[in-house]
Amino acid sequence: MSFHIYLLPTVPVAYLATASLAFHILLNLPQGIRNLGFPVFLVPAWRAFATFKCFTWPASLAGIWGLAVLIWMTHIISLLYIDKIQPQSKSRKQWDIKAAYKLLFDVRHLSQSGTNSPPVAAYALRGSSLAFVASRLVKLLVFWLLTVYLFTPLIPLIFGPVQPWEFDHYAQTYIRRLPLFETKEPVTLRETLIRIVFTIRWVWLNYVDVDAAHTFLSIIFVGILRIDTPEEWPSMFGSPLEAYSLRRYWGRFWHRLVYRPYLGLARAVAEKLHCNSLGSRFEKCFLAFMIFLISGVAHAIVSLQDGNYAEAVDDVAFYCMNFLLIAVEEIFIHVASPLRCFLPRSCWRLVGFVWVFMFWFWAAPKWAYHEVHEELVKEAERRNRAQGLQMITGLLGMK
Template structure:
């Protein structure tokens, strides 16, 4: 008999498959029926999110899965109820399974401007497929080795034993504790270096969580199932060399997975509030704000579902803060444009990189230090229990041989 634990990772996948089947049905029925039958998609889709806790390895997988499912739900809602795709078109016949599949997971809308039918068979040479799979497997191995042997133990490896108080709520603040403010507990050199290394480590781990999942599924769909071509799985992230402003960090380097699903929902809200009448600049700013707000809301829902009740407001505040800083950054760049004309481009980029790192140096611990603090507290509690157990068993042993 197979235990539930052995089957548990398949539970969210089964719910996702059921929701995908529901999408296939909804896509091929008239719009009026779609509105009535929407629960047949929403219920299993939400259960695919709610059962993310069944995915226990690696430890970050449940969070990545939960966020991906929420983005996917927004993508499907956009196709069915915002774009209102017809039951058939010039490039898709009704009840066309392959064409529906191409729409199903095309969250970044790569197939929007396809000139050929997406229902055609994927023609990929065996050599190209093998090269693609081999390169992606190598990437996963590199990610695994760097994460396990370098970035995960990086801070204790450099700074030695760590104490929980070094990551508590007081340690999350930095600027207010600089010596120039005559604070009772000013920041130390050790604390500054820990914060700097933590910032690099935090960016890396968040990058790897998303890109490793994307790489793994590209291997499955291109190399194993052979449903897609390598061109349909382009890089999730851009070059980090493009992130010499916070706006470019989010727009050029970080993944754009949320943009198309969230901008569709944002346009609906903007339309209801008649934001367009305020001018194109106001409308664009409002849409960007809602994209960041929706990102924070999705992270808050994941945090709330995982039991981290204190993090949900912080998640929303974090993304709204990024929007506010990007808006301020744009104003400052416009004011400084006369000066930038006299500076070489490489110097402007270096200043930009320093600014972006400084922002994350300040912001990342505010969002992530509490996780490290809880882990260290749990580790201290575990050590104390082990020491108490050893003491207790030692006392029993001593009494036994009196």
């Protein structure tokens, strides 16, 4: 039975490998046959997504795998059916397995943006690969130490024991419970401080989940399989110092895995709706909205597959709200532009950082408090059950 559990993660991996083979076949066929053969790719790719619960450790891996497969499916669909990439080109021969592989997982289109460096000598490449793997192993170690010993126990470490009610549905609201609204249960200083620390912890854990998975895969493909070079695995995230607006948070700091795949779908929709006839500014705005909408739908599909039906609606609403807030942010920046000469740039950036943090201070608990609440309730039930068993054992011993 335990051996069967160990083999479970190979199920979605096998489906992904089958879908990858299907992509290689479809890539080398004429467009008409590709259209007919789409289910050959779609069925195993969807199964690779639908079986993400086979990943049981670490706890966040299942959701990351599911979302990554959806992004990858969008990337392949964009290549084959939107860009309609030719079976053969100047840089790629037909049935070229290596060239097909380079297209297969190049979700960020790094090869097209010129990120890859020119070929180097074998000994230099070997040395750079070893240094790359060593640095990535150190990075994973630092991630693990900080996550396990600092950020995971951060809240009880600072505030002591916490109770489930401090993270319940009522605690998710904040603005409506400020003292100025004369609410029956206004927010407290402890609640506010917990919320601040939770926001920092939540952003860190989400960042580490994605970056650690990317780092681990880079070690596999560069150091073990040796089918990629270090230049083909650049960092996914930018500097947090660039995140002094919501637009820059998503565009400069957070990973850009979804941008190129979702942009392809967004352009296809915009073309069908003839958005270009309404002007380039409207078209750019529509494309940005579609990218956020598709992101929300992708997260919602993961939530639905995981059985969290209520979260699916929240996922779509959250990403659409981000688009609206960025639009308001752009209007504010335009209106306030004459005032920039009166204050140094550092002051404006500080205001921007405060604004971005306040947004996550409001949004993160709405998205994640329920998970903490459920875990605390389960922990309390386990503790009460253990205490009950101890009492029964003691009574039996007395007799």
